[in-house]
Amino acid sequence: xxxxxxxxxxxxxxxxxxxxxxxxxxxxxxxxxxxxxxxxxxxxxxxxxxxxxxxxxxxxxxxxxxxxxxxxxxxxxxxxxxxxxxxxxxxxxxxxxxxxxxxxxxxxxxxxxxxxxxxxxxxxxxxxxxxxxxxxxxxxxxxxxxxxxxxxxxxxxxxxxxxxxxxxxxxxxxxxxxxxxxxxxxxxxxxxxxxxxxxxxxxxxxxxxxxxxxxxxxxxxxxxxxxxxxxxxxxxxxxxxxxxxxxxxxxxxxxxxxxxxxxxxxxxxxxxxxxxxxxxxxxxxxxxxxxxxxxxxxxxxxxxxxxxxxxxxxxxxxxxxxxxxxxxxxxxxxxxxxxxxxxxxxxxxxxxxxxxxxxxxxxxxxxxxxxxxxxxxxxxxxxxxxxxxxxxxxxxxxxxxxxxxxxxxxxxxxxxxxxxxxxxxxx
Amino acid sequence: xxxxxxxxxxxxxxxxxxxxxxxxxxxxxxxxxxxxxxxxxxxxxxxxxxxxxxxxxxxxxxxxxxxxxxxxxxxxxxxxxxxxxxxxxxxxxxxxxxxxxxxxxxxxxxxxxxxxxxxxxxxxxxxxxxxxxxxxxxxxxxxxxxxxxxxxxxxxxxxxxxxxxxxxxxxxxxxxxxxxxxxxxxxxxxxxxxxxxxxxxxxxxxxxxxxxxxxxxxxxxxxxxxxxxxxxxxxxxxxxxxxxxxxxxxxxxxxxxxxxxxxxxxxxxxxxxxxxxxxxxxxxxxxxxxxxxxxxxxxxxxxxxxxxxxxxxxxxxxxxxxxxxxxxxxxxxxxxxxxxxxxxxxxxxxxxxxxxxxxxxxxxxxxxxxxxxxxxxxxxxxxxxxxxxxxxxxxxxxxxxxxxxxxxxxxxxxxxxxxxxxxxxxxxxxxxxxxxxxxxxxxxxxxxxxxxxxxxxxxxxxxxxxxxxxxxxxxxxxxxxxxxxxxxxxxxxxxxxxxxxxx
Numbered sequence: 001x002x003x004x005x006x007x008x009x010x011x012x013x014x015x016x017x018x019x020x021x022x023x024x025x026x027x028x029x030x031x032x033x034x035x036x037x038x039x040x041x042x043x044x045x046x047x048x049x050x051x052x053x054x055x056x057x058x059x060x061x062x063x064x065x066x067x068x069x070x071x072x073x074x075x076x077x078x079x080x081x082x083x084x085x086x087x088x089x090x091x092x093x094x095x096x097x098x099x100x101x102x103x104x105x106x107x108x109x110x111x112x113x114x115x116x117x118x119x120x121x122x123x124x125x126x127x128x129x130x131x132x133x134x135x136x137x138x139x140x141x142x143x144x145x146x147x148x149x150x151x152x153x154x155x156x157x158x159x160x161x162x163x164x165x166x167x168x169x170x171x172x173x174x175x176x177x178x179x180x181x182x183x184x185x186x187x188x189x190x191x192x193x194x195x196x197x198x199x200x201x202x203x204x205x206x207x208x209x210x211x212x213x214x215x216x217x218x219x220x221x222x223x224x225x226x227x228x229x230x231x232x233x234x235x236x237x238x239x240x241x242x243x244x245x246x247x248x249x250x251x252x253x254x255x256x257x258x259x260x261x262x263x264x265x266x267x268x269x270x271x272x273x274x275x276x277x278x279x280x281x282x283x284x285x286x287x288x289x290x291x292x293x294x295x296x297x298x299x300x301x302x303x304x305x306x307x308x309x310x311x312x313x314x315x316x317x318x319x320x321x322x323x324x325x326x327x328x329x330x331x332x333x334x335x336x337x338x339x340x341x342x343x344x345x346x347x348x349x350x351x352x353x354x355x356x357x358x359x360x361x362x363x364x365x366x367x368x369x370x371x372x373x374x375x376x377x378x379x380x381x382x383x384x385x386x387x388x389x390x391x392x393x394x395x396x397x398x399x400x401x402x403x404x405x406x407x408x409x410x411x412x413x414x415x416x417x418x419x420x421x422x423x424x425x426x427x
Numbered sequence: 428x429x430x431x432x433x434x435x436x437x438x439x440x441x442x443x444x445x446x447x448x449x450x451x452x453x454x455x456x457x458x459x460x461x462x463x464x465x466x467x468x469x470x471x472x473x474x475x476x477x478x479x480x481x482x483x484x485x486x487x488x489x490x491x492x493x494x495x496x497x498x499x500x501x502x503x504x505x506x507x508x509x510x511x512x513x514x515x516x517x518x519x520x521x522x523x524x525x526x527x528x529x530x531x532x533x534x535x536x537x538x539x540x541x542x543x544x545x546x547x548x549x550x551x552x553x554x555x556x557x558x559x560x561x562x563x564x565x566x567x568x569x570x571x572x573x574x575x576x577x578x579x580x581x582x583x584x585x586x587x588x589x590x591x592x593x594x595x596x597x598x599x600x601x602x603x604x605x606x607x608x609x610x611x612x613x614x615x616x617x618x619x620x621x622x623x624x625x626x627x628x629x630x631x632x633x634x635x636x637x638x639x640x641x642x643x644x645x646x647x648x649x650x651x652x653x654x655x656x657x658x659x660x661x662x663x664x665x666x667x668x669x670x671x672x673x674x675x676x677x678x679x680x681x682x683x684x685x686x687x688x689x690x691x692x693x694x695x696x697x698x699x700x701x702x703x704x705x706x707x708x709x710x711x712x713x714x715x716x717x718x719x720x721x722x723x724x725x726x727x728x729x730x731x732x733x734x735x736x737x738x739x740x741x742x743x744x745x746x747x748x749x750x751x752x753x754x755x756x757x758x759x760x761x762x763x764x765x766x767x768x769x770x771x772x773x774x775x776x777x778x779x780x781x782x783x784x785x786x787x788x789x790x791x792x793x794x795x796x797x798x799x800x801x802x803x804x805x806x807x808x809x810x811x812x813x814x815x816x817x818x819x820x821x822x823x824x825x826x827x828x829x830x831x832x833x834x835x836x837x838x839x840x841x842x843x844x845x846x847x848x849x850x851x852x853x854x855x856x857x858x859x860x861x862x863x864x865x866x867x868x869x870x871x872x873x874x875x876x877x878x879x880x881x882x883x884x885x886x887x888x889x890x891x892x893x894x895x896x897x898x899x900x901x902x903x904x905x906x907x908x909x910x911x912x913x914x915x916x917x918x919x920x921x922x923x924x925x926x927x928x929x930x
Contacts, residue, residue, distance in 0.1 A: 035835065085832035087816070096816060098807075098840075100830040103823035104816055122872040124730045129704040132732065134897035134904055138874045149878055151892060151905040152912055177912030220700060221901035248906065261836075264657070 004079075005321055007095055007109030008032040009086050009262065012041020013303050014294025014310040015115035016069045021314025022111075023076050027321055030078045031107065033097055035085045039073075040066035041117055042140065043303065045147045048168055050195065054304035065303060081105075089114075089262045091287060111289040111317040114263055114277075115310065118256040118295035120165070123217075126254050130217030133224070139165040139253040143172065152176055154249025158226055159183040160214050164192040164301060164393075166253025171200035173251075180204075181245055184212040186231055189367050191255075191393045193301055214250070215242060223248050256299045263292070273342040274298035280331070280349040281358050282316030283309060291317055298344050298361070301395055305361070309344075312359075326351040330410060337376070337415035339365050341392075348405070357399035362414060364390040370419045373398045377409040390416055428452065428784065428791055431611055431620040433598050433634055434627035435462035437574060438761050440581035441773035442624060446780060447588035449791040454618055455582065455590055456611065458597035458630075460899030461859040462852055463578035465628050467766070468862065469651070469702070469734025471678060471691065472574045473665055475767040476513060476566035478533025478541065479675070485744040489768035489775070491536045494568055496770045504580030505801045506573065507683045513569030513665040514544070514553065516719055517562040522669050526564040533566070540567040555661050555720050569665055571683045574766050575862045579852060580801055581769075586851035587798050594855070595899065598627070601637040607753040608638060622783060624756045624776065629699045629737045631759040639751035642759045646699050646735040647674075649691025650708040652716075655727040655870050659685040666719045675763070677715025679723065684865065685812075689716035689723060691734065704731045729870055736762040744768070746775060748783075756780075804846045805829060807838050808865065833883070834876040836869025844880060848887045855888065857881065858898045877904070 005027050008015045011034035019032050038044060043051070046062025053059055056068065073080070084099035093112050097105040120138035135154055137145075143165065145151045157178050159166045162185040174180045183201060188210050190197045201208050209228070215237055216227035230241035258275040260268075268277045268285050276297035277285045283293050291313040294306040319325050332348040344361045352358075362373075369389045373396065375382040382405070385398045396416065405412070428451045432439045435457035443455040459465065474497050480487035501508035517526050526543055533541045542565045549556065549563045582592055593615070602610040602617065610619040625634040632642040659681050668676040674693040682688050690712045709731055716723045739745060739760030749755035756779060758772070765772075784791050807829070810819045823830040828842035847854040847863035854860045857867065857880055866880055867873035873880070881904055885892040896902045906912075 035832065083831060085835060085838075087811070087832070087838060098819070098823070098830055098832055100823070100827040103820040103830050119871045120874050122870075122874065124728050124872060125726075127706075127709065127728065127731065129706045129709060129731070131703045134902040137877070141874050141877055144878050145905065146909065149882075149892070150909045152907045152909060153904065154906050155912060176909060177914075177916045215706070218703075221896075221898065222903060 001094070001106050001108055003108045003110065004031045005029040005109070006031070006111045006113065006317055007093075007107060008113040008115055009089070009095070010034065010041065010115035010117055010296070011039035011080060011082070012115060012117050012294065013043060013066065013069065013306045014117070014296070015041075015113060016073055017307040017310035018113045018115060018291070018293055018314035018317070019078050020069065020072055020076070021311040022318045023078055025315055025318030025322075027318045028077070031109070032078060032080045033084050033086050033095070034080065034082045037083050039070060039080060039082060045143050046168070047147050048172070051303055054302060055307050069307070086262060089266055091266055093290065111291065111320060113310075113313055113317065114285070114290065114292040114296050115294050116259040116262060116296045118258045118299055120252070121255040121257055123252060128214050128217055131219050133217070133219035133222050135219065135223030135248050136217065136250045136252070139163070139169040139251045142169055142251050146172055146176060152178065154178060154247075156247040157181065157249045157251060158214075158228070158245055158247045159251045159253060161185065161253035161255070162190040162192050162197070162208060163253035163255060164196050166251060167192045167196040167200040169251055169253070170206050171204055174204050174206060180206050181247060182207045182209050182228075184209050184214065184228060186211065186213045186235060188233070189391065193393055194391070213237070217250070223250055226250055256295065258296045258299065260296060263296070266290070271342065271346070274344065278347070279345050280347045281345045282350060283313035283345065284316060284349070289317070289320055298342065301393060305395060305397070309361070330407070332405065332409055333411040334360065335411055335413050336362065337413040339368065339416040340414050341365055343414050352402040355402055357401045359397055359399050360414060362396050362398075364392055364396055364416050367391045368416065368418060371416050372419055374415045374417065375400055376413045376415070377411070382412065386419065387416075428789065429454070429620045430622045430624065430780070431456060431618055432624045432626060433611065434625070434631070435578070435582055435592060436465055436467040436626065436628045437463065437578040437581065437766055437769045438628070438758055438772055439624070439626035440578045440585065441769040442626060442776045443585035443590045443592075444581040444588070445773040445777045447585045447590045448793055448797045450794055451791055453585065453590035454620070455585065455592045456596045456598060456613065456618075457592065457594050460595055460856055460896075461854070461862070462582045462592065462594070463575035463862065464898075466735055466737060467578045468575045469732050470574055470649070470763070470766060471680065471688065472572055472682060473513070473680070473767065474508070474570040474572055475764045476533065476538050476541070476569040477536055477764070477767065478529050478538055478564070478566060479670070480764070481532065482536045485746060486764060486768070487536055489744065489771040490764040491538060492771040493768050497570060497572070500770055501572065501577070503800050504577070504584055505803050506577045506580040508570055508572045509683050510568060510570040511664055511681060513566045513667060514549065514563040515667045515669065516549070516556065516560050517669060518559055519561060523562045525669060526562055529564055538566065538568065541565070552664060553662055553666065555722055556666065557719055557721055565664075571665065571680065572766070573683050577766070577769070579863060583851040584798070584801050587801070588794070592852050598634060601634075601752075601755070603638065603752055608749070608755040620754075621789070622754050622756070622780060624758070626758045626761070628761070629735055631737065631757065635749070635757045635759060638749045638755050640749050640757055642739060642745065642757070644737045644739065644760065646696050646701075647738050647762070648694045648696050648701070648708075648733050648735055650704050650712055650733040651688060651690030651731065652709065652712055652728050653682070653730050653732070654687035654689075654724065655729055656685045658687040658724055658727050661687050661722065662720060668715070668719060677712055679716050679720045686729065689713070696735075699735065702733050702735065704733050708733070729868070730872065738762045744772070746772065748779070804843065804850075806843060806864070807832075807840055811838060833879050834864070834866035834869065836871050836875075837865040839864045839866040841883065844883050845887060848884065856896050856898050856902075857884070857904065860884070881905075
């Protein structure tokens, strides 16, 4: 069995960035396995702009963003296997994959980067009753048909969920000549980026109906109409608010689920909130030398942060292979506190070395203005960062200075609270 | 000799297969774009032991007679089947009495191995069952099967033995001459026959009426939730609550493919074409299932669906010659345990057909070249389940299409999908491919593989991608080529959308 220093599963933005970073840190014998016929993950079908502002300081389209990394990858000797599906990974880091040319492939990675990305939630996940006609698809599948295959999946469109792909596809379908009737969102706020709401809906007069959902689907063969209803703050349908809307297409943008079937096969437990595995600051899972990065770990709204996170994992894997890491005597737990739904990482396990800070990614439960992100050990405030506004649709990040982390701190709690000390801030 | 069978559900397909042992020209007519497209595709998928019905009913005899034949049958037809056993769960001494009655009835019917389990024995078999459960009637001979794969297997085998399956062919009327049915009128032309067999399921009353036979099929809808395979080991046996007059209640069971299935409820409806699910119904299914297994997960549903049982007021199967016209056999009201009874029903019909021809001084002969077995199509997931992934290498070496995974949730290769398109009863729609290969039946529900399967169908059938459907007729997946709608918009002056909508 061929043994690689690193096997990366998935050649999306996370996988490529992790492989490149390991290479830059002196690692040879890297294999990247990709199930699609091209690399770049979902980016090649994201032909809109808005990528790269954080990472490159300029605005790029999805394919352009991917190309920057692909170009670099091609200049290295990193091995890439496309159209190759990884079917199993075991605890001993042995990978089973399948493709047309080689058939069943078995390789071992001294380190493994899990970078499988995520998948879209389906109609069934949110239990919309009714008929089961054609014309109901996830926004991402519609995006593939429109931007890669060159076909329009429908003409009269209703979009459920204001996730970023839903907002992007509202505009895309409109530009392709479809009648986009509305985007419905069950929450009282948009779950996508603010700029996407403005640029994709407002600019095209597409209504965003907050606190609305779909209660029934009709159409024996092709979708004929959907029943739209308003909900109260507890998500119960308000009686009498139901209205039928004729449409031949329903796009769903109701959330993303990290694609962790392989992770589960390795007996790694999944975080109940992120849907990804538990990791330390190196994005290392509970199996030494196995890392997770990108949307397989937690769903990001910006690819820029996927790249950054994957580089953390890639560098850490290189350090692991070069034996450059020292474990701390006691590990530090990072826990979400008030208004924070989760943090990544969930723990700090290694000595800091020359690291000046640890970047903590987190999500907030609701939109709040004028807040402070507080890091605390028991009642003692370690550090605070002011933020003008935080929203659930936009990841919050903060750099926790390593100099302030002391050996006695066993758990650091992260909260986001109103500056004045209010806790239930409203938009 | 010519025989027409109307309706390619499990019963029609089983009859076609059994009759294809004889030197008969058989046509199996189906109004839908695939076989098993009605009741046979959406049910619990259980092969019952047969302790419910009385021995003096058709339900009782047919089921008990069929049950032991399933192992060999499924081996021949290459259909997944497993004897996982069933448990009727009792919660008190009153239930125990009823279970004992059931057991006695089962033994009278000739079922072996029935046992009343006490609490300890029950929990050993089912650790996740409701802690309040006290007793259970255990039937080791009960099994689980893929009902649509059985139907497809039967139909494929019939075709291999010379029968013809005509899809998208709806019988509009019977041709009757001098009190005798001599053929059928369909949307695709007329067909002559010496004998017509009506196995039209939900519509068997409609077909019978064409000969003046009066039946009234009442569709009874049952809704189900199917869960991700990660929940497939929540239960081992098929768990039944104590039954009521109307139904066997809401079950919790593993499917033969390793998913978890809960359902069905039972609601009488009017519309035989209403396969919709309701929020109320789906909630009831959850409530019912939780009574048996409180830890049934709230999340992890892959799909929710409903099926219609074709029930008669008499509550038994009706199998017999038309009372008004000659040369017509009606099979009406074949609801549960219809699937469990299919082999014996087909055998019974074969006897009736033989007798009929004999009585009319005609003779049918057994073929000497009947092919008992279906070929074994390679399925990667079976190699995976059997821990034989290494052996898949040989399959890929023969044909590299088997090396390209198209459905990533269920691990289905391009080769398997191409096979499905070229089987004796060919898959022509996305749903037909799903039923033959499991492609798109997993947790992403075609999000990833949908566009790819569409391309394979379009290539293999040499049709425009715009023509590919989910389930035939108007269920097209795509509407237009890129930019076509914009051009249409420019050409149409008034494109203001639907009126009377606030959205």
